[in-house]
Amino acid sequence: MAHSDLRLHKGRILAIRDLPTLPSVLDEVVTLVEDPTTSTEQIAKIISYDQVLSAKVLKMVNSPIYGFPGRIGSIHHALVLLGFNVIRGIVISTSVLEIMAHSMTRLWAHSVGCALAAGCIARRVGLKDPDEYSVAGLLHDLGKLVIALQLPDLQAAIDEKIAQNDTYPLLAEKAVLGFGHDRVNAWLANHWNLPPSLEEGLSHHHKPHLARTFPKFASVVHLADFIVHVMDGKPEGKDLVPYLEPKALEILGLTSQDLGLIIEDFSAKHSLVPSFSL
Amino acid sequence: MIVVGQGCELNEFLLSRLKEMGIDSVVVVSTEIVRQVPGQLIWNDRAARLDHLFRKHSGDAWMEEIKSHLKNYFLLRSSIGETRPSEGAETADKGV
Numbered sequence: 001m002a003h004s005d006l007r008l009h010k011g012r013i014l015a016i017r018d019l020p021t022l023p024s025v026l027d028e029v030v031t032l033v034e035d036p037t038t039s040t041e042q043i044a045k046i047i048s049y050d051q052v053l054s055a056k057v058l059k060m061v062n063s064p065i066y067g068f069p070g071r072i073g074s075i076h077h078a079l080v081l082l083g084f085n086v087i088r089g090i091v092i093s094t095s096v097l098e099i100m101a102h103s104m105t106r107l108w109a110h111s112v113g114c115a116l117a118a119g120c121i122a123r124r125v126g127l128k129d130p131d132e133y134s135v136a137g138l139l140h141d142l143g144k145l146v147i148a149l150q151l152p153d154l155q156a157a158i159d160e161k162i163a164q165n166d167t168y169p170l171l172a173e174k175a176v177l178g179f180g181h182d183r184v185n186a187w188l189a190n191h192w193n194l195p196p197s198l199e200e201g202l203s204h205h206h207k208p209h210l211a212r213t214f215p216k217f218a219s220v221v222h223l224a225d226f227i228v229h230v231m232d233g234k235p236e237g238k239d240l241v242p243y244l245e246p247k248a249l250e251i252l253g254l255t256s257q258d259l260g261l262i263i264e265d266f267s268a269k270h271s272l273v274p275s276f277s278l
Numbered sequence: 279m280i281v282v283g284q285g286c287e288l289n290e291f292l293l294s295r296l297k298e299m300g301i302d303s304v305v306v307v308s309t310e311i312v313r314q315v316p317g318q319l320i321w322n323d324r325a326a327r328l329d330h331l332f333r334k335h336s337g338d339a340w341m342e343e344i345k346s347h348l349k350n351y352f353l354l355r356s357s358i359g360e361t362r363p364s365e366g367a368e369t370a371d372k373g374v
Contacts, residue, residue: 168334230331230348231324241331244344256344260351 006178013150013184025050026091030193033084043084044076047091056094057087064269065115065134082131085195089135092192097138100145107145110228111138113270117224120265125220125252133220136201140221142188143181143202147173168240170206182206209247219248227259227266325352 029046032038048054054075061078062071066086072078079087100108118137122130148155154176161172173180186203188194194202201217204210205225211218222245229241249255254262296304328345335341 166334230328239331240334243335243338243341246340256347259344259347260354263351 009151009154009177009179010187013146013187025053026088029084029088040079041076044074044079047075047087053091053094056098057090060090060094061087065112065119065138066131083129085129085198086131086135088195089132089139089198092194093135093138096142096145099149104145104148107141110232111141113228113232114138114140114221114224116269117227117262117266118220120269121220121223121227121252121262124258124262124265125216125254127216127220132197133201133217133224136198136205136217136221137224139198140185140202140205140225141181143184144169146184146188147177147181151177166240168242170242180206206242207245208251209245215251219245219251222248223252223254223262227262231263231266231270321352321356325349325356328352 025047029043032043032046047057057075057078058072060066061082066082072081075087097108097111100111114137115134116137119130119134122133127133147158157176158169158172161167161175162169165172170180170182182203182205185205186199189199189202197214197217200211200214201221204218205221208215208218208222226242226244229239232239249258325348328349332341332345335345
């Protein structure tokens with residue numbers, strides 16, 4: 001892969017016009033959050049001005065993913081229960097998931113499953129703010145969506161390579177583009193000024209053992225992705241489970257024996273997902 | 279018009295193929311209904327498809343260990359389903 005090709009593909013990926021745009025209210029909210037005197041009510045008020053966005057956020061926070069089905073009635077309540085980082089992640093993901101739900105339904109279902117699984121894993125391990133890990137699970141394959149949107153001609157070549165070689169999407173992406181969706185995740189996280197923990201969770205979910213600053217974030221998403229592939233893979237199709245990095249279990253203090261417990265938690269929540277839609 | 283021959287199992291894969299063909303409704307002609315315990319079928323299915331899903335990892339001792347753990351777990355869940363009455367059976371008995 002010539003270096004010039006790689007730069008060209010990256011340039012097309014980051015062409016701002018067609019990228020999912022983040023709600024403008026987010027910039028205003030981020031500024032407020034940086035002021036220690038800002039109250040939760042003030043932040044909630046700003047988000048609530050965008051009624052369409054507020055409705056989407058409330059629908060998401062009341063979904064099975066966050067474990068408060070039907071109980072959160074206001075943005076302020078959501079902020080108090082889930083915290084700003086989670087609400088920010090949800091605001092970002094509503095923009096992205098809507099596109100997925102319409103044009104890439106299988107990817108959407110996988111992303112929602114991964115959000116559920118990530119939350120289950122984080123709770124099982126006893127990690128602080130487990131809902132932040134759900135956000136990472138929700139967005140972990142964002143790069144795949146952007147590649148499909150920005151490089152549709154090359155997406156076709158990627159799909160062909162996956163089918164012909166019976167290989168993983170990540171390997172096919174690297175063969176065709178010179179980079180994978182995990183690298184795209186890193187570029188987007190940087191472009192959107194996402195928290196460093198989320199950035200590393202998204203960019204290192206295939207290589208959690210290489211995550212330097214937030215290895216638990218990367219390991220949770222890695223394990224969640226693996227579990228969803230195991231639970232949702234079809235016998236007839238080209239589905240493959242990714243390699244489960246043993247270091248990821250070690251980082252989380254888990255063993256292979258714990259997989260059953262996590263699957264139990266996940267199955268119980270996943271049964272509620274068919275009734276959830278954006 | 280007959281689109282699926284006698285003896286074919288009407289599973290999810292076949293239904294999705296029919297949908298792709300633009301067929302939005304089907305009439306099933308059958309004199310036999312096989313009652314399955316839904317939970318058992320799902321866990322059994324999951325155990326059965328692990329070899330396919332792990333096909334790229336054959337020969338890797340670690341992944342074979344993981345697959346073995348998962349298979350044992352799915353089969354255990356399936357066997358637990360055998361000893362509990364299914365929800366469907368209960369509701370059927372109550373005439374729901």
